[in-house]
Amino acid sequence: MAAKEAQVGATMTTHTTAQGKSAAMEAIEDVIYGSVAGIAGKYIEYPFDTVKVRLQSQPDHLPLRYTGPLDCFRQSIKADGVVQGLYRGISAPLVGAAAETSSLFFFERIGREVVYASGHYSRDRVLPLSALWFTGAFSGTFTSFVLTPIELVKCKVQVPTTTSTDGMAPKAPSVMSVIRDVYKHEGIRGFWHGQMGTFLREAGGCAAWFGSKETTTKMFYLLNERSAITQKEKDALATEALPLWQQAVAGASAGMSYNFLFFPADTIKSRMQTSPVGGTTQNRSFWQEGKALWGQHGLRGLYRGCGITVLRSAPSSAFIFIIFDDLKQRFPL
Template sequence: MDAPEPSTVSAETDPMSIRALKDISFGSIAGMSSKVFEHPFDLTKVRLQSQVLDATARFDGPIDCLVQTWKKEGLRGLYRGLPAPIVGAMAENASLFWTYTEFQNAIRCTPIELVKCKMQVQMLMAPGLSGSPFHKLPGPISVLTSVIRTTGFRGLWLGQTATLIRETGGGAAWFASKEASAVSGAAAGIAYNVALFPADTVKSTIQTEAELRPRAPGKPGPTFLGTFRAMYAAQGIKGLYAGCGITVARAIPSSALIFLIYDGLSKRYGSQ
């Protein structure tokens, strides 16, 4: 049998490669833009989630958390931990729009979430542990190496179960809403965050426990079910949805921004 003509093979494969490259590029740009917009709200969410098991809450709510962070840490404080999710957003959104399937959940990098959450609660640590003054707090690379040094590479996947539950269910709801709704971006953002928000709360609590509630040496680390039960016992459904309000509020414009940028770039540069 004769081999296919070179021109035929090229015509079939090159457009696919170009399309994949554009999907990755457009998704990365859209993801990074949304992360810059939403990070102060994400930081607020994590800090509210991290106080559910505390005897006394540090913040009265999202507004109080934002105000206190601004007064005590300034603009830099509101963007504490941003580099890690920026990198994660590039990979996550590129894979989301490239595959358009749940394959993205397999490459969602939990170490990025771990580093981000640990950095976001650094200023909440007990005096003497926070590394004050502010500018001397460890950055993402230092946090990453510290986790590896303390718990080994396995420690980078702390909270993996909660992350996979959140991403699998949330991702399905995100794209289902995008396809079914006229106001796709906003609806998708709400569906994604509300669907399995308690899993995200448990994740943040597990990933920040070492900073805020250190365990005695040799004591077993936190588990998904154990942390879930403890949080439910402490504050019930309210505790499991701590920070959900501000998350939904930022998800509406953030998700809409992702789709607006991606669709806009696709229409402008996507045609062959």
């Protein structure tokens, strides 16, 4: 009985519908609290994300500008200071983080409804981990269409301009100037340049994000149950939230899994989205860009910047899940 309840607790720690609460109110909570959690996580990870994009986007035909993450940090701070060098263009990513995280939790809930509607699982029983990995992939698929235009603008702002048409010192583009240039030269469709890379990263990565978090959470519930002596203690453990450090480990495992498994898709996407707008060179497709990168740098090129990305994803993802779960428990609508 306790083992079953522990399994229930593992999958109910995040966004489970409370009795008597409408689906609409649950969706509103997902959007509001997901936005807050996403913004908090973005402030933590953004400097590392800037370095990651700059490492990924170094051109093939020139010597590497940065020898590694630490060198990129050093050059960025030396050239523009901490704020401009590492937090340049954060306004759009903050909006993107709010949209991304709220969309992830919102569409994951819809994915659960799809699973229930299939008739294979009843609502009075806990979904197995395999189903929860599926709902993560479902969420990532739809969220990718929200993220691509936001990330395209972010990447173009983050990567320093290397040429200047007036002979003056290069000037970093603003969010609005990037939006105007993309629309002028490529129209609305241009904002979804790199969609294939975002789709592959989000569909696979979000399956790992939600799946790893739920799997690790379940593992902790089972381990905690073994340490309990009496049945009363076991029953109490199954209904209580995990200790904060265990919640953090579960969230961190989610972030690291998300970023490592599908990092090559993100690398190719970043290269596509940092290509010049309005030039004479035609935009490469996802597969053309990947083939060119593989031919130039091999597997190492596909994982350039992976270490720093996985490193920053651990605390960021941990904070996102902790903040989201805590807000859901403390301030139910």
